[in-house]
Amino acid sequence: MAFSNDQSRRVRSAVVVVLLIAVISIAAVVLFGGVPAAPKGDAPAGSAQRHAGVQQEGQADGHTMADVDASYGAAAQQLRAKYDANPADPSTLLNLANGYFDWGATAMTHTQGAEDEQHVTDLFNEAIGYYDRYLAEHPGSKSAEVDRAVSIFYAGDRAKAVDTLEAFVAADADFGPAWANLGMFYEADGRVEDARTAYGRAIEADAQNTYNARAYAQQRLDALDGAPAGSSER
Template sequence: MAGKTVAKAGRQESPRQAPKKRERKPGELSRFQKVVIVLFIIVFALSTLAGALASVFQGQQTQTADQSQEDVTIESLDEDYQPVISDLEAKVAENAEDTASLLALGRYYFSWGASVAQLAQVDSETSHANELLGKAVEYYDRYLELEDSDAARVDRALCFYYEGDTTTALNDLEEITQSSPDYAPAWANLGMLYEVRGDTDSAKSAYQKAAELDPDDEYNAKTFAEQRLDAIAQSEADAEAQESLGTGDITSTTGSIGDDLSSVTGTGL
């Protein structure tokens, strides 16, 4: 299954005419929450890639992750990803059944689109992100016509999430866990989306399943799931304590996902 960048305030704006600020909808993730989820997705994605493709993809992600927050803009992302995309699309133009290139295109468009979505400040930038994610879905579909891959199906589902269609993303992940009930990354990602949505009971069930199915931590699903279960348990205990004392609000478990992911991915967000 399955990047990683976040821009600081003060990044250079692109030359657009008085763009309208996009307001965050109720329940929509903050930019930071989106960032940490992308990190987890990319970790799972890298675990499924083979040979040269894995090293190429990982190298691109490492380069992006090493950039300072001030350096990363939508324009710089476009400049970084476009040459790689163009080379891969040229290969697919020569051989429409080049599965390695089709999969790589799905992965790169997904990472590119999700990264742009993290930085999007105005509607035109969100549209750009959604266009890239739509291309990712197209290439995943072409790949899946030739090869069966649970990892590609999971990434495809998450593209819809970043387009803002959480319902489709959840439905697709639920279908994957039904058709491939032993695939731990699907359960881990499903739990993550449940948690972000506020469905804690379903999140706990999915995390428990992910940990059970990945006993050797092959996909990093066990570690991640156990960390999230611990965080949820702590949050619930804190909530009970606060309720008994009749004091303030409790920080949601979703807000702490980044802390766990920083240790899982080694990015230190």
């Protein structure tokens, strides 16, 4: 079930939503608790609007946005009640942040128009709010900082997301998931050479593949091999 303790125990920041960017599109593969895992859904890098064919693929699991919301929404309500009863429990606060992240990521694969896309943005903004509260109480949580940056990216402020992870790696160059997600941000924005550099740093930082950042970064470098070099300028 979403928002569960089992969910919070998994390593989240190893490229939290596994993104397979094919030239101009992003495919999100999401682990989903209450509803079976949704299939890949492609979104053009420069637009939140999905192609019609991809929308159909995103619905191939037989579930609708209403199903997604029913599963995550009920669990979120229970967890909010738990947090309200004991706001000193940091694990519940982090579960809320992570749960809204997963809710938004899963909802991305079930969008069918502007209203659904705004709903996804709202969910990621909820995640950001809970990450902010968690980090205010527990500064220095690397995984939460990276997950927050990814939430910002999917809430639509790509420039801020890039700035956030660039500042992170400038202060701490040894956390592989930060480099891997920064590479994903660059690749989505067409900054291919910057993406290659970031993926290379992810491989170095996560040499033992502890966070799956090395495997993901190598996958992306292999996919980029032979791709036209992009400008490293914004």
